[in-house]
Amino acid sequence: MDSSIRMKAPLCLIENSPEEKLRVNPDALKILSAITQPVVVVAIVGLYRTGKSYLMNKLVGVQNGFALGNTVQSMTKGIWMWCIPHPTKKDHTLVLLDTEGLGDVEKGDSKNDIQIFSLAVLLSSTLVYNSLGTINQDAIEKLQFVKQITELIKVKSEENDDEEAELSRHFPTFIWAVRDFSLKLELEGEAITEDEYLENALKPKYPEKTLKIQDMNQRKNCLRMYFRARKCFTFERPSAEVSVLQNMETVTDKQLNPRFVRQSEAFCRYIYNEAGVKCLDEIHPITGKYLGSLAKTYTETINSSNMVCMENAVMSVSEIENKAAVKEAAQHYEDKIKERVDFPTETMETFMELSGQCEKEALQMFMKKSFKDKDQLFQKELAEILQEKKKEFLKTNEAESRNRCEALIKKLAGDFEKALEQGTYTVPGGHQTFADEMKRIEDEYNKEPNKGVQEKQVLQEYLKSKEVIGVTILQSDNVLTEKEKELEAEKTKMKAEDMERKVKEEMESQVKQKNEAEIRTIHENLQQLMEKMEKESMLRKMQLERIISEKSREQNQYMNQSLTRHADMYQAQIDDLLEEKSRLQGPSWYTPIVDTLKRVAAEIIPGALQVGGEFLSQMVSGYSEKLSKTNVKETSKKK
Template sequence: MDSGITMKAPVCLINNTPEGKLETNPEAIDILSKIKQPVVVVAIVGLYRTGKSYLMNKLAGEQRGFNLGYNVQAETKGIWMWCRPHPTKVNHTLVLLDTEGLGDVEKGDINNDIRIFCLAVLLSSALVYNSKGTIDQDALNKLKFVGELTELIKVKSKDNDDEEAELSVHFPIFIWAVRDFTLGLVIDGKEVTEDDYLENALKLKTPEKTIKNEEFNKPRKYLRMYFGSRKCFVFDLPSADKEVLQKMEEVPEKDLKPDFVAQSKKFCDYIFDKAEVKRVIGIPKVTGDKFAKLAETYTVAISSTNVACMEDVVLSVSETENKAAVQEAIQYYENKMMENAVFPTETLDQILNLSRQCENEALEMFMKKSFKDEDQKFQNQFIDLIQKKKEDFCKMNETKSWECCENLIEKLSAEFEKALSEGTYSVLGGHKKFKQDLKTIKETYKKEPGKGLQAEAVLKDYLMSKKSIETNILKGDEALTEKEKEIEEEKATKKIEEIKSQMTQLKESQRKQKEDDQVKTMTQNMNQLMEKMDEERRFMKSQLERIIDEKNRELQTYSNQGSQQQANMYQAQIEDLKKKKDELKDEMNDSNSYLPVIETFKKVTCAIAPSLIEMAGDIIKKIATRKWKEYQQ
């Protein structure tokens, strides 16, 4: 089971220094680095002193935690983090981010507000915008820096004509929380939902060509463009009692207005249900340790260049994470082998089967942690290192077996060796006695268990070492005629040839076993990689379909409102997204899409075992074809 963590209180994740520089807090990064579970990240932004921290405490399931503050000064500086077990998603961690209030008059730095907002967007899977009163022009004007997101956030490092359309693929869901709402949800005399209220507030004025209308429309256009998935919640005043409002973290729910309590629960339930695991380019599910790297890299990018390129950030993070993935997986393999291997094993299959089991577990670990592994660079490193480690264990197994067998031979042949040194067999009939004693040693040796896979090799080596001694004893044994000596000499020579042949066959058999095992290793790596590719394709397809649906909704809205210019822009974006979806669909329907992977694994196989290249190539192609057919089904 993946490891998670529960924090008793929030800590600062991104500190806003007195010099106006943003920097990550090592303590918070260390906490995140220990979280191996997928993270659902909820960030809240909004004007200072609007009660953001109260909502975050409710999401944390606690009455106090994030500092609410009761005076007119902003309390939260930078971005604070609180990690809690997710209340509805098992083995997931809920990461809550409470941001520094926007529009702090004491700070008076609009650029700082933009950077804080930008980081909240980049880091979250659900972004809550908190405001008071109503959704009016003033409230929307406070969000005017949403239009500057394209200046701070780039999807790709190279020029990209579809930047605005692509941003919405990677942006979080947007939730507007309107606090102290006292109006009725009525438009044109009809009761409406909270979502209807938000969408009505985001309607454009036409014609758009007047300066006044352009200023009115600007924040609305950007919100609708970048945040296709939107939700609205309105909250009554928690209490009419000013003292209660000033001590919210001490007041039990029974002393608050029932409507406010119900609205707060509805808000939390929606977040728990709809906010998904944080995802970025190439990382379908972000875990806590990956999120730590993202937070560090995004903060440095925003602080140093005022531009965060998502593609560059992910590549930078992937380089570090993939190196760590290789090291951790190899260490896991080594530890599991040391824990479970009992040397010497009786057969080569036993050590190879154990190794394969440990390899598969290590590969699964590597696959979970690695991402954006261009040309399988790091997976190839993993394969190469695993093969070397496996060979080390095989050699260790052979050495242990050899030592064990030599010690056994030495023990069983002690009397025999003593007799040889004393010339016991250099007598009349000594050759027969020599053969009988050597046969007894051989038979006893074979009955002894636990010798390992070098048992035959050590025995044959020992028998061959006695060939010259046997020849001398045979020549000096006067109990035998010359003809008998010739026959015995011929038998001994034939026996040695048999031993050499058996040794050659044994080595060839073990070589073949190891080659077969290497093919199985490649097969497993191929299967895992293609499954990961298929998963990423399915995820990207679902994301494109979601964004196309959202864009179609906006297109319909603008068409109904008579905003033809905006409708045309959305139509063009939809066509571009459909084209990408079609390209992805073609790729998913083409078995040749696996060809780059096939070629990569053929090269790896050739480097590790050149003799296997032809056989491995055929096997790899068959695997790719089978996987493609399974995927189509």
């Protein structure tokens, strides 16, 4: 999103109709589709009439934006969106989502609440849960939607034995905002932080003597399981004056409790500095365009009463975006060739070098925009398209060269052709004059620059076209003896053979230059793909390390409470994560990629792959050695 673009007011993203059907607003999608920057998505959920919209307005820096309301009636319906340039992250956009209040008595049942809550979880990178008073049993009971979320959301399409653990890898950071908080932050006489207050409140109670305690422990465990990264903010009551509370849209900070103002500022600073970018598949930052596609996919799935599969939604978005990436990259290649290549090029090498530069840029563009390109199907599609476009431009290059060369010969041989028609050379001594004219045409032709890749071939064709006429003129020239005629004929034959040899060598050279360029193309495809996958592998390892650290924290808390059953469950998850991480250490992650790309190259450029096969093998070995050294360094650092 350009820094000069800013929504003047919020807009409904997902409308909640009276028939309890959710619908994505096309106008909101248009705004999101124009945002090409990574987005930080902060959604707020909570019971209605708890001041959610006020916090969202503070993040925008306005008093009046998201509707606050001053009655017992819920003001926000559906999910409202406000996109602004990110206050602290350059070239990022902050997307704020204010959701319809949960527990609205006017709605009658909680099905719609679960849907709104689920959409907030699916779309956000940071989820703020807003509640009043304290984090007690009643507050946790009201957060029933976390327990029910698996009714609507799953991560993978196939059956998964540990769906809860998978969900925890994809859920947003969780912030509990406790409003009108009046307690001292103390535990057993010792001062504690807001985060410690939250963690203590989420500790399960044992022994589980009653079903109510079991149910409460399950809710707490769900919160801890799904939301690995958690944060807490407490806010005192904004004012003791009822009239101030009823007019929060118009009062100034000076009219509010100073501590409440400071707490609100601390909350905003945290969101600005710590709230992360929304990612797909854990590591791929998304733009507004992606976010809009996800919002549409998730909403339509929920409306159809089907379970939202995050993997399917991501694959659906990736297919759309990968197609767009192929189209954009192919167009870039075509545009840049037309811009940079002055047809005809002097040599084949010149064209192939320029084409290689354009291909490299097109590939970089594709790599930047594509993601989850399974089996490199879209990269293969791009390679095929570029190969076809290159062939067309090669034909254009040859045609332009041929046209220029033929026009030049026509110009140089104009008088000569007229003389032939008039029989000027069929006279005694005419053969020498004929030979001199042919040499003149050839010399002047060779002096002319910028004839292109068909230079020798067109000249050879012209000279060959005059061979029969030359023989006729030679045989009819009475000035020459039979011996001289034989010598001239032999000389002409040798020259023709020499010319034919040169043309053949030139054509072979051009084929070689094409093959060498195609090898460089395969090399570039492999190199860029390997670099991208290596970067993604490193990001995945970092992400896994964060998750392992967070899981270990949870495990330690259970161990400190002597809850071995829960601790063992987390250990099993940690073991799975460590195994996944180890797979990213060796060649197993890139070997299938290399094999796939070789198959693609064999289909598109058969000859080039055979010529460059050894070179590519050396390249792959080089990557293997590089990654091996990197992994050794990482292991040494940890020791």
